[in-house]
Amino acid sequence: MTDVKPKTQARATALRCEWLVNPTAIEAESPRLSWEMSSPERGARQTAYRVLAADSPEALAAADGDLWDSGRVESDRSLHVRYAGPKLESCQRVFWKVKIWDQLGCDAEWSEPAEFTMGLLNREDWKGVYIGNHLGMCNASPLLRKEFALKKRVRRALLHATAQGLYHITINGAPAHDDVLAPGWTDYNKRRHYRCHDVTSLLPKRGKVCIGAELGEGWFKGRITWGHRKESYGGRTALLAQLRVEYADGSVEVVPTDGSWKSIFGPIRRSGFYDGESVDAQLEPEGWRLPGFNDKRWESAAQVRTLPKNIPLASYPAEPVRITEELEPVAMWDVAPGKTIYDFGQNFAGRVRLHVRGKAGAVVQMRFGEMVNADKTLYVDNLRSAVSTDTYVMHGDAREVWEPKFTFHGFRYVEVSGCPVRPSLKNVTGVVLGSDTARVGHFECSSKLVNQIYRNAVWTQRANFIDVPTDCPQRDERLGWTGDAQVFIRAAICNMDVAAFFTKWMDDLIDAQTPEGAFTNVAPQVLGGGGDAAWGDAGVVCPWALYQCYEDRELLEKMYPHMKAWVAYLKKTSRGLLRSPELTHCFGDWLSIKANTPKDVIQTAHFAYATDITRKAAEALGKKGDAKRYGALSDDIRRAFNKAFVKGDGSIKGETQTAYLMALKFGLLSEKRAEQAARHLVADIKKRKHHLSTGFVGTALIMSVLRDIGRVDLAYRLLENTTFPSWGYSVANGATTIWERWNGWTKEGGPGDVNMNSYSHYAYGAVVEWMFDTIAGINHGACGFRRFVLRPMPGGSLSHASATHRSPYGLVRSAWRRKGKRVRYDVTIPANTAATVFLPVKTLKGVKLDGRPLVSQGIDVRDNGSFVLPAGEYALSW
Numbered sequence: 051m052t053d054v055k056p057k058t059q060a061r062a063t064a065l066r067c068e069w070l071v072n073p074t075a076i077e078a079e080s081p082r083l084s085w086e087m088s089s090p091e092r093g094a095r096q097t098a099y100r101v102l103a104a105d106s107p108e109a110l111a112a113a114d115g116d117l118w119d120s121g122r123v124e125s126d127r128s129l130h131v132r133y134a135g136p137k138l139e140s141c142q143r144v145f146w147k148v149k150i151w152d153q154l155g156c157d158a159e160w161s162e163p164a165e166f167t168m169g170l171l172n173r174e175d176w177k178g179v180y181i182g183n184h185l186g187m188c189n190a191s192p193l194l195r196k197e198f199a200l201k202k203r204v205r206r207a208l209l210h211a212t213a214q215g216l217y218h219i220t221i222n223g224a225p226a227h228d229d230v231l232a233p234g235w236t237d238y239n240k241r242r243h244y245r246c247h248d249v250t251s252l253l254p255k256r257g258k259v260c261i262g263a264e265l266g267e268g269w270f271k272g273r274i275t276w277g278h279r280k281e282s283y284g285g286r287t288a289l290l291a292q293l294r295v296e297y298a299d300g301s302v303e304v305v306p307t308d309g310s311w312k313s314i315f316g317p318i319r320r321s322g323f324y325d326g327e328s329v330d331a332q333l334e335p336e337g338w339r340l341p342g343f344n345d346k347r348w349e350s351a352a353q354v355r356t357l358p359k360n361i362p363l364a365s366y367p368a369e370p371v372r373i374t375e376e377l378e379p380v381a382m383w384d385v386a387p388g389k390t391i392y393d394f395g396q397n398f399a400g401r402v403r404l405h406v407r408g409k410a411g412a413v414v415q416m417r418f419g420e421m422v423n424a425d426k427t428l429y430v431d432n433l434r435s436a437v438s439t440d441t442y443v444m445h446g447d448a449r450e451v452w453e454p455k456f457t458f459h460g461f462r463y464v465e466v467s468g469c470p471v472r473p474s475l476k477n478v479t480g481v482v483l484g485s486d487t488a489r490v491g492h493f494e495c496s497s498k499l500v501n502q503i504y505r506n507a508v509w510t511q512r513a514n515f516i517d518v519p520t521d522c523p524q525r526d527e528r529l530g531w532t533g534d535a536q537v538f539i540r541a542a543i544c545n546m547d548v549a550a551f552f553t554k555w556m557d558d559l560i561d562a563q564t565p566e567g568a569f570t571n572v573a574p575q576v577l578g579g580g581g582d583a584a585w586g587d588a589g590v591v592c593p594w595a596l597y598q599c600y601e602d603r604e605l606l607e608k609m610y611p612h613m614k615a616w617v618a619y620l621k622k623t624s625r626g627l628l629r630s631p632e633l634t635h636c637f638g639d640w641l642s643i644k645a646n647t648p649k650d651v652i653q654t655a656h657f658a659y660a661t662d663i664t665r666k667a668a669e670a671l672g673k674k675g676d677a678k679r680y681g682a683l684s685d686d687i688r689r690a691f692n693k694a695f696v697k698g699d700g701s702i703k704g705e706t707q708t709a710y711l712m713a714l715k716f717g718l719l720s721e722k723r724a725e726q727a728a729r730h731l732v733a734d735i736k737k738r739k740h741h742l743s744t745g746f747v748g749t750a751l752i753m754s755v756l757r758d759i760g761r762v763d764l765a766y767r768l769l770e771n772t773t774f775p776s777w778g779y780s781v782a783n784g785a786t787t788i789w790e791r792w793n794g795w796t797k798e799g800g801p802g803d804v805n806m807n808s809y810s811h812y813a814y815g816a817v818v819e820w821m822f823d824t825i826a827g828i829n830h831g832a833c834g835f836r837r838f839v840l841r842p843m844p845g846g847s848l849s850h851a852s853a854t855h856r857s858p859y860g861l862v863r864s865a866w867r868r869k870g871k872r873v874r875y876d877v878t879i880p881a882n883t884a885a886t887v888f889l890p891v892k893t894l895k896g897v898k899l900d901g902r903p904l905v906s907q908g909i910d911v912r913d914n915g916s917f918v919l920p921a922g923e924y925a926l927s928w
């Protein structure tokens with residue numbers, strides 16, 4: 051008898067390294083490897099794994115793992131397993147695969163192979179210098195080129211690149227990368243990122259290679275913030291890059307940026323985010339991107355600077371900004387002779403690709419807007435000083451394609467003028483840009499209105515996750531406002547896999563934190579000051595959310611000292627543990643409606659909240675002493691809060707919805723006071739004829755607090771409102787994204803206050819979290835989705851609702867449908883996880899699982915009425 055067990059149908063799939071799929075520049079000493087277990091079986095669980103890593107696909111296929119063999123490890127772990135083989139070197143390529151064992155101890159087939167490549171780990175690996183044009187201070191974009199000859203057959207070629215400004219690189223005429231706005235935004239004086247592009251397929255078999263680069267101003271040199279300020283980080287755009295060619299015989303040649311490159315100013319005369327891009331196509335030297343081009347008249351590139359020693363240059367840790375979709379306009383109309391407006395039917399961030407015909411020298415112009423005026427002309431008043439205009443001087447080719455490279459706009463409408471022949475709908479393409487975070491969540495229900503609110507939030511996320519989480523994509527702002535990000539982060543996590551995106555932004559927060567410990571109001575920091583309640587709190591709220599949803603303990607560990615510094619800052623800037631606007635600036639409950647929550651209440655409540663999160667983080671990280679200290683501190687703040695702001699009848703200073711919401715959500719009240727406060731909250735909502743009065747701070751809290759105080763009915767009512775102020779009000783007025791203000795546009799008054807009126811601002815989109823965790827009922831567990839909670843709460847006018855969320859373990863689905871008094875509830879629980887299910891029923895007696903009474907199926911029901919379902923798909927009904 052042998053004890054060979056049959057193979058299981060389970061498999062390790064979706065292999066990732068440091069959150070990314072086959073990344074090309076990993077810098078972690080022992081990279082973290084993750085996978086999903088997929089299995090059609092109920093109760094599927096991983097009981098063991100084995101990881102093999104090898105230097106080549108052949109060695110990996112031979113299953114001997116010439117680099118590392120973890121051996122069989124008895125563990126259910128499938129997230130963040132550390133590579134523990136020999137030390138990895140710069141540019142080393144590692145192939146890896148995983149075998150898992152299931153709940154019966156049967157082993158699976160090996161996973162499909164995956165790979166990762168190490169980045170440039172040492173300063174000495176960088177061989178070149180930053181290069182640019184001698185007239186670097188000019189607004190035009192320099193072109194840079196370098197030719198060289200391949201010596202032998204190529205095995206692999208990697209292009210490492212970064213820039214002061216933005217780069218766009220081609221190899222023998224073909225784009226070397228599909229990311230745009232590279233290398234992204236950091237505080238360039240504190241940290242710079244490089245990207246690594248695998249360009250093997252672009253190199254010819256033999257002969258000459260031409261690397262061509264074009265630079266734009268971007269965040270480094272272009273306008274950001276107000277007052278026409280430019281050059282936040284420096285006045286010279288420059289490229290630092292190197293092509294690393296690995297020949298088949300193992301030898302390596304590196305072609306770095308240096309004085310041997312040639313340079314000239316190119317067709318882009320001006321480029322910037324706020325004002326747009328101007329191109330004179332007649333200035334494009336024909337064939338300059340190809341080998342053999344005569345560049346004798348070009349200058350030698352200026353060697354702008356060597357890589358600054360004190361500034362870390364790290365690989366970009368997230369998915370880059372890419373073109374994520376292309377849209378065709380849904381309508382077009384002329385507003386003047388030769389001036390046509392194209393309507394994409396959707397507000398988004400990106401740019402327009404135009405196919406045009408015409409004479410050389412004709413000047414084509416595109417202007418962008420989120421709205422049109424009553425006479426259907428373009429509305430641009432809310433862009434403030436952002437000119438948002440792209441211009442193009444035609445080359446005179448029979449057919450020209452023009453798409454700006456170094457700008458983006460937030461818009462639904464584009465006004466095109468100056469075209470000799472009016473472009474048809476097909477010749478105008480909306481190019482959607484955004485950080486290419488994978489879509490992992492979908493929500494859908496029977497209400498058209500709610501579906502549209504959801505859709506608007508997703509589009510607003512897409513429009514504002516552009517390298518950093520920004521407030522808006524259209525006006526002269528587009529900054530990494532921390533308050534907006536912290537209220538929206540959990541909604542963002544429902545929709546997209548933002549683990550790597552926010553990992554990157556955590557570094558921006560760290561870089562921006564002041565020596566006193568204040569997290570800033572924007573990150574990267576470009577405004578000065580900071581430390582506002584509910585804004586700076588992003589530095590504790592976000593890492594905690596990332597830990598809870600993605601189990602990223604390492605990130606929490608990294609952020610922890612910064613969280614402590616924030617709490618210390620808050621304490622230092624308080625008096626008697628009360629914080630107030632006399633001591634530090636506070637935005638308040640930004641853009642609330644006829645309700646003025648006192649700033650000291652907001653500041654002190656958030657002080658308690660931040661301290662409590664830091665306590666939880668300390669507990670999670672096993673720092674018992676700290677946990678005790680922060681526990682005691684938050685108790686003291688709570689006491690001070692109650693003494694100063696809470697009356698004997700449970701009313702709270704200011705008596706606004708947001709005051710009650712914070713106190714309830716952050717657990718600041720005794721049981722008795724909480725009951726009273728809840729009554730005050732409900733009374734205020736009723737007094738306003740069932741409307742909210744909340745701004746950025748309160749809106750993120752209101753729905754979950756109403757649920758937690760047992761008034762999910764009221765929450766549904768707010769969600770389904772279409773009268774002012776409500777989410778539905780914007781939808782009733784044609785919104786395709788979430789507005790900054792509840793009254794951004796009204797039928798009676800038209801556009802709201804032009805000084806600050808974005809139609810693409812995600813803060814109020816925080817309600818998406820409630821769609822997932824309450825309507826559909828998908829909740830992470832205490833730490834991640836290993837053990838999670840399903841708790842759907844049907845309500846309102848909804849007859850069905852369904853959400854899917856691809857967690858790091860795989861797809862979670864929760865879908866209910868009401869038919870008369872009966873409810874059918876379908877769930878999917880991914881392999882290697884289990885869900886605690888709470889059903890909206892008084893007793894489980896009438897509940898069926900797969901058509902048979904649930905209680906008769908040996909399922910363990912807890913005292914609170916919940917029960918645990920292991921992995922699998924289930925049909926419940928009652």
Ligand code: BGC
Pocket residue numbers: 521522527531533534637640806811
């Ligand atoms: C931004 C906001 C930001 C706020 C600070 C605004 O200009 O657009 O979203 O949070 O300033 O209160």
